[in-house]
Amino acid sequence: MRLVFAGILVAVLAAIVWQSTEIRGSAAIYPMVVSIGALVCSVAFLLARLLAPAPQAEGPMIGLKLPAGKGLRLAAVAAVWLAYVVALPYAGFMVASWLALFVSLAITHGRPSLTEAFGTLAFVLVFAVLIKVVLYVPVPQAWPDHQLDMLLYDWL
Amino acid sequence: MWEGIATALSALSLTFAVLGVVLGVIIGAIPGLTATFGIALLIPVTFLMAPEHGMIMLAGIYAGAIYGGSISAILLNIPGTPASIVSGWEGHALARQGKAPLALGISALASGVGGIISAIALMFLTPTLAQLALSFGAPEYVALVVFSLVIAVVMLETPIFANITGAFLGLILASVGVDPVNGTGRFIFGFYQLFSGLNVVAVLVGFFCLPQAIVLVAEAITGVESVAVGRVAATKPREVLSQLVKDRWLALRASVLGTGLGILPAVGPESTPLIAHTLERRLSKEPEKFGKGSESGLVAAETSISANVGGSLIPLLALGIPGSGAAAVFIGALTLHGLRPGPLLFVERPEVMYTFFAGFLAVNLLKTVIGLYGARYLARLLILPRGVIAAFVIFFSIFGAYAVDTNLFNIWVMFASAFLAIGLGAVGIPILPVVLAFILGGVLERNMAITLARSDGFAYFLERPLALGIFAVTLMIVVLSTWRRLGRLRRHKDAAKA
Amino acid sequence: MFHKSLGLTGVALIAGLGFGVPAAAQDQPADFPQRPIDLIVMYPAGGAVDVTARTFAQVAEEELGIEFRVENRVGGAGMVGHTYLAHDAEADGYTVGVIANPFMFTDILLRDGPFTADDFDPIVTVSFDPVVWVVNAESEIGAMGFDEIMDYAADHTLQVGMNPNSMFLFVSEFIERARGVTFDFIPFDGGREGVIALLAGDVDATATFYTEIEQYIENGDLVPVAVTGDSRHPLLPDTPTFSELGVAAGGQTWGATRFFALPVGVPEDRRAFLAQAFLDVLESDALADAFAEAGLTLTPADLEATQANYAETFQALQDFLEETGRL
Numbered sequence: 001m002r003l004v005f006a007g008i009l010v011a012v013l014a015a016i017v018w019q020s021t022e023i024r025g026s027a028a029i030y031p032m033v034v035s036i037g038a039l040v041c042s043v044a045f046l047l048a049r050l051l052a053p054a055p056q057a058e059g060p061m062i063g064l065k066l067p068a069g070k071g072l073r074l075a076a077v078a079a080v081w082l083a084y085v086v087a088l089p090y091a092g093f094m095v096a097s098w099l100a101l102f103v104s105l106a107i108t109h110g111r112p113s114l115t116e117a118f119g120t121l122a123f124v125l126v127f128a129v130l131i132k133v134v135l136y137v138p139v140p141q142a143w144p145d146h147q148l149d150m151l152l153y154d155w156l
Numbered sequence: 157m158w159e160g161i162a163t164a165l166s167a168l169s170l171t172f173a174v175l176g177v178v179l180g181v182i183i184g185a186i187p188g189l190t191a192t193f194g195i196a197l198l199i200p201v202t203f204l205m206a207p208e209h210g211m212i213m214l215a216g217i218y219a220g221a222i223y224g225g226s227i228s229a230i231l232l233n234i235p236g237t238p239a240s241i242v243s244g245w246e247g248h249a250l251a252r253q254g255k256a257p258l259a260l261g262i263s264a265l266a267s268g269v270g271g272i273i274s275a276i277a278l279m280f281l282t283p284t285l286a287q288l289a290l291s292f293g294a295p296e297y298v299a300l301v302v303f304s305l306v307i308a309v310v311m312l313e314t315p316i317f318a319n320i321t322g323a324f325l326g327l328i329l330a331s332v333g334v335d336p337v338n339g340t341g342r343f344i345f346g347f348y349q350l351f352s353g354l355n356v357v358a359v360l361v362g363f364f365c366l367p368q369a370i371v372l373v374a375e376a377i378t379g380v381e382s383v384a385v386g387r388v389a390a391t392k393p394r395e396v397l398s399q400l401v402k403d404r405w406l407a408l409r410a411s412v413l414g415t416g417l418g419i420l421p422a423v424g425p426e427s428t429p430l431i432a433h434t435l436e437r438r439l440s441k442e443p444e445k446f447g448k449g450s451e452s453g454l455v456a457a458e459t460s461i462s463a464n465v466g467g468s469l470i471p472l473l474a475l476g477i478p479g480s481g482a483a484a485v486f487i488g489a490l491t492l493h494g495l496r497p498g499p500l501l502f503v504e505r506p507e508v509m510y511t512f513f514a515g516f517l518a519v520n521l522l523k524t525v526i527g528l529y530g531a532r533y534l535a536r537l538l539i540l541p542r543g544v545i546a547a548f549v550i551f552f553s554i555f556g557a558y559a560v561d562t563n564l565f566n567i568w569v570m571f572a573s574a575f576l577a578i579g580l581g582a583v584g585i586p587i588l589p590v591v592l593a594f595i596l597g598g599v600l601e602r603n604m605a606i607t608l609a610r611s612d613g614f615a616y617f618l619e620r621p622l623a624l625g626i627f628a629v630t631l632m633i634v635v636l637s638t639w640r641r642l643g644r645l646r647r648h649k650d651a652a653k654a
Numbered sequence: 655m656f657h658k659s660l661g662l663t664g665v666a667l668i669a670g671l672g673f674g675v676p677a678a679a680q681d682q683p684a685d686f687p688q689r690p691i692d693l694i695v696m697y698p699a700g701g702a703v704d705v706t707a708r709t710f711a712q713v714a715e716e717e718l719g720i721e722f723r724v725e726n727r728v729g730g731a732g733m734v735g736h737t738y739l740a741h742d743a744e745a746d747g748y749t750v751g752v753i754a755n756p757f758m759f760t761d762i763l764l765r766d767g768p769f770t771a772d773d774f775d776p777i778v779t780v781s782f783d784p785v786v787w788v789v790n791a792e793s794e795i796g797a798m799g800f801d802e803i804m805d806y807a808a809d810h811t812l813q814v815g816m817n818p819n820s821m822f823l824f825v826s827e828f829i830e831r832a833r834g835v836t837f838d839f840i841p842f843d844g845g846r847e848g849v850i851a852l853l854a855g856d857v858d859a860t861a862t863f864y865t866e867i868e869q870y871i872e873n874g875d876l877v878p879v880a881v882t883g884d885s886r887h888p889l890l891p892d893t894p895t896f897s898e899l900g901v902a903a904g905g906q907t908w909g910a911t912r913f914f915a916l917p918v919g920v921p922e923d924r925r926a927f928l929a930q931a932f933l934d935v936l937e938s939d940a941l942a943d944a945f946a947e948a949g950l951t952l953t954p955a956d957l958e959a960t961q962a963n964y965a966e967t968f969q970a971l972q973d974f975l976e977e978t979g980r981l
Contacts, residue, residue, distance in 0.1 A: 005579040038324035045317035108543035153689045199699045339818025351730040488700020500869035561729035
């Protein structure tokens with residue numbers, strides 16, 4: 001796994017170095033210096049690590065231990081949220097958010113729960129009203145969101 | 157002046173102050189929503205209020221959010237705002253030792269002390285200190301940023317090349333956007349949304365909140381628990397107080413440092429706690445404890461961040477130069493109410509200013525009290541099952557990343573940053589230099605461009621003793637730490653031979 | 655009798671003049687609006703455009719009885735908001751953009767924005783904010799007039815602050831070309847940074863909006879040298895316009911023109927209603943007072959004038975960019 005990430009890192013850095021060679025004129029100096037610096041140092045570090053894998057002092061890093069065997073469910077949760085972002089412009093904020101929250105919870109806990117279904121629905125409704133009436137954050141709107149808009153406008 | 161103070165203590169002002177602090181703490185504590193976002197979100201709400209009330213409420217949100225970030229950092233190891241990273245190291249480690257109430261209490265009180273000291277500076281020293289900000293020009297900013305980055309690179313325990321790589325990576329991320337000299341797009345790859353650069357909130361939330369949320373989901377699925385986020389017992393004020401009395405000089409130093417750094421626009425609440433923490437570790441009698449659950453370390457971090465808040469308002473009010481990202485948003489709050497920051501602000505609207513100052517002081521006192529006695533109730537919210545917390549953290553992260561620019565693109569930036577953070581973690585490159593370099597990279601490059609445009613060669617630098625001085629200090633730190641590392645390497649080799 | 659009818663005619667004339675009645679006020683369509691109208695601002699809350707929109711919304715709500723909501727669609731330095739207005743917003747009259755030119759035009763011309771000038775339908779102008787060229791009172795050139803400064807500049811290269819590829823730079827380039835001098839341009843991020851540098855003596859001159867330097871002019875730290883536009887700034891009666899000095903920076907191109915625009919394709923009755931209603935609000939006393947209090951300029955213009963100006967300024971900007979080799 002480490003090797004894969006290391007490889008990706010070096011490849012991306014090399015691409016960035018190449019991209020900065022495309023910049024014309026003196027404006028290229030800074031990006032070139034910075035990207036070459038990153039490439040050189042990362043290669044130096046990764047090689048050193050490969051050659052002498054002494055236990056490093058674990059600084060405040062974000063380590064991630066993937067659970068054995070349950071990786072599929074974790075991936076499913078990730079997929080749900082990625083799908084949420086894709087679906088937002090089509091399903092609108094309220095529907096997409098409710099489904100994303102409910103389904104990801106269902107997957108996490110292994111089974112859907114009625115309390116969670118209603119709880120998330122209530123949360124989404126309250127939040128949607130909040131961002132329409134108080135905070136004015138424009139979120140992607142679909143039919144339910146427009147209806148809520150009209151409803152609120154009539155009441156207030 | 158006294159009428160101003162009287163207005164600040166009026167029932168209405170205090171109500172807004174309390175409201176601001178409570179909202180701020182909640183926003184800060186929810187991972188995914190940052191202080192900057194909170195202020196930006198609520199500025200329009202204050203449009204209809206009187207200027208001083210609006211500003212007091214926003215100051216409450218600012219101060220509250222900076223403190224609130226520590227709550228989730230301590231309990232969940234998810235920094236609610238990037239400023240809380242360092243507090244998270246110490247606080248979460250303490251929480252693992254079962255000392256969560258102590259950590260929360262120290263956080264509240266230390267944060268209060270720092271804030272109050274900076275509020276006093278704000279009240280009495282603003283004109284003088286603002287002049288200080290004016291004497292900092294482009295070369296000084298370059299020197300300061302280099303100084304901050306060098307500290308991050310040499311002071312971390314991880315291998316030096318890993319740190320340097322991280323710093324360069326951050327600089328690359330910062331250079332996405334517009335070339336500061338030509339105004340043309342750079343590293344945009346055709347995405348017009350990137351003309352304003354990679355959104356800071358999206359990247360930071362992607363770095364710190366999503367990976368931790370994933371960890372929480374993993375734990376929920378497997379049923380493993382890392383920290384028992386159970387009922388958080390009541391904080392014992394006496395215990396907290398005695399810790400702070402023990403560390404009183406440290407707190408004072410950190411406050412002054414935080415205020416000073418807040419005044420300097422190049423160093424904001426993200427870098428400040430790191431510098432204070434590093435300094436205090438050097439001066440401490442128990443340096444090995446730092447980073448693993450040191451109460452003093454927590455005091456240093458919290459005091460300095462909180463002092464930074466007040467400090468960053470000084471050049472903002474006096475000159476219109478924001479001392480930090482959140483302060484920059486504050487400018488919007490001022491102009492919304494028709495207050496133009498600058499010397500005439502004090503001349504034309506002194507009553508607004510003094511009301512605000514007094515209100516800011518009140519805000520910090522309130523924050524301390526609410527933190528000391530209220531944090532545990534907020535912590536109760538975190539008793540929810542991990543899966544639920546994780547789902548809502550992800551939701552708020554997505555919402556926070558979206559709402560800053562009302563732009564779905566930023567959500568993808570956030571996901572990409574999360575992927576980057578996970579990858580870096582797997583490879584062994586620490587995230588802190590990346591974060592700092594990313595935040596400061598723009599300041600560095602822009603001011604380098606200005607310096608180069610202004611200078612006719614080296615002679616220019618001789619006119620700027622301040623910049624030279626900072627560079628000299630930076631060089632000294634590099635030399636000292638290289639010495640230290642070589643020494644350690646030699647000892648390792650000797651030990652291995654023996 | 656004769657006097658009375660003369661008097662009545664006189665009163666009628668004066669009343670007609672005083673109330674500046676344009677053509678008959680448009681009737682409000684029966685089914686519009688049924689929900690709040692969104693005013694889209696492409697810049698963060700608290701900025702000049704944002705405050706303009708909010709102040710307008712507040713007065714307009716009282717005058718028209720319609721609810722307005724200000725939405726900040728920030729991102730890509732304005733690109734995101736402009737793209738939204740041009741392509742994603744529904745052309746039903748519920749979305750009105752608050753646009754500041756030439757920033758939107760530079761998005762099209764210099765940044766390959768995914769929209770063209772024809773994707774917007776400007777309906778009424780709010781204000782034109784000219785650019786002020788300003789120097790530090792305590793510097794060598796602090797006491798000089800424009801011509802003297804140009805003489806000085808011929809021998810001593812002036813350090814002039816600017817934002818890359820922005821109007822502040824273009825104005826200074828006008829000066830260079832008109833007077834045959836060369837400046838040393840120092841890049842800053844935003845008008846305020848340049849002003850701070852000017853105050854600190856790090857640059858010799860800079861170009862910015864009046865609101866950024868108002869208090870420094872009042873307390874004597876900075877001295878305005880010239881303004882863009884066709885007429886002198888109301889608050890700077892002694893400062894000549896560039897046109898007076900022989901530098902061609904007139905018209906409404908070289909400054910911030912703020913106007914309301916609809917996406918293309920809004921039904922004609924709603925469009926006409928909005929154009930007229932907004933103009934009425936802009937010409938009302940209540941708005942004049944509110945803007946004065948907020949320190950905003952106000953130079954309203956109706957639909958025809960706005961559209962003509964829009965086309966004109968686009969052409970002028972395009973010509974300039976071609977002349978200076980940027981296009």
